[in-house]
Amino acid sequence: MATDAENGGQHANMAATKKQRWTWAMQILVVLMLLWLLLNGTDRFLAGLLAASAGAGLGAWLVSGQPHPWKPHRLLWFAGFFLWESLKGGVDVAWRAIHPKLRIEPCFSTHRIELPAGQPRTLMVATVSLLPGTLSADLDEAGRDLEVHALMPEAIESVERLENWVAWLFSIDS
Amino acid sequence: MSASEVLASLLLLTGGLFYLAGTVGLLRFPDVYSRLHALTKADNLGLLLVCSGLSLLAGTWRAAALLATIWLLGLLAATVSAHLIARHARAHDAAGDKR
Incomplete structure (x- = not known):
């Protein structure tokens, strides 16, 4: 690996x-x-x-990548985390959209993905867009540097947290 | 109306409100990327709530599982298309194409 x-x-x-x-x-x-x-x-x-x-x-x-062992209980925890974050993300962006002052401060940030290629990285890039305030905007040729667009600068931090969750889900030691 | 019907109606209404908020975001946000935020996140939550409400009304596990599958496919479509649109916009921005 x-x-x-x-x-x-x-x-x-x-x-x-x-x-x-x-x-x-x-x-x-x-x-x-x-x-x-x-x-x-x-x-x-x-x-x-x-x-x-x-x-x-x-x-x-x-198949071109490597499979990762399945741990159903971890998948359940991840699903719970994901549901909760979807809820937060939806409420957050809805609130910002209808707020009279339109409280957004869009910015870009590059995040280097430490996860191995294949399922973990794909899941990570796919879920970034569904987290509160972040959107995966671009991925470089090698598939490592993820361009993240954020509605608020502080939302960038959640990308790191997501990466840890994905690593845990696929039992990857970091 | 039974309690589950009331709850289902609430879920459906709230889901609709999130769709509305997503559309408001689409109209009010200043650039492509911010608009994608509104569409992916608010609409996905809206779809989740609508699917939950419908599962309650249908009242069977199979219908609930099917609706959950629909939600997951909706998520997949939203996240993939958002990423592709954002990447396309980035490529244009880099090429100096002002929008």
Whole structure:
């Protein structure tokens, strides 16, 4: 993982090992199967299993990054954190929008992402925009320097906090 | 009206208010980036509240799970499109294209 972080590139990953590909396949299979059950119920279960397996196989074959172990209880905590932050973010921006004085002080800031490429970095860039006051505006070619736009300068601090949460979710030592 | 119906109506109304606030932000904020803030965050919270209200009205776990999936897909669409629009605007700003 250290070499992966040093390379820094989105595509500069080591080839996944056989065991890692199996992990990927199982993860994709679970997600696709859940989606199938949700949309279709339990009838034609076999057709769903077949389609999900095909998707999982293809995903594991084409995968470029490394899978990260799943820790369901951490995912729950992260979901709680995310829900709470969404609530704060929505209320915050709604308040600023309708306030007569329009209390915003937009600014840019660059944040160097320490997370490894792949799932952790993708999740981080995707969720920055949903946190109160921050928006991921641009990512450099190597995928490391994230240009963050903030409605208020103090909102920038929350990016660091989010990064720690994502690292914890994927059990990455920093 | 039962208690859950009252709660559902409140959730739906509050959700609508957040959509309204997001639109007000879209109109009042000064630049592309600030407007994206209003659209991503206020509208996502609005969608969450509307989905919660509808789940309460539907009253089944499956409907709730489907609505939660819809919310997640909405989040994904919002965050990806916001990032792409912001990146496009950045590229134009860097090229000296005044807006």
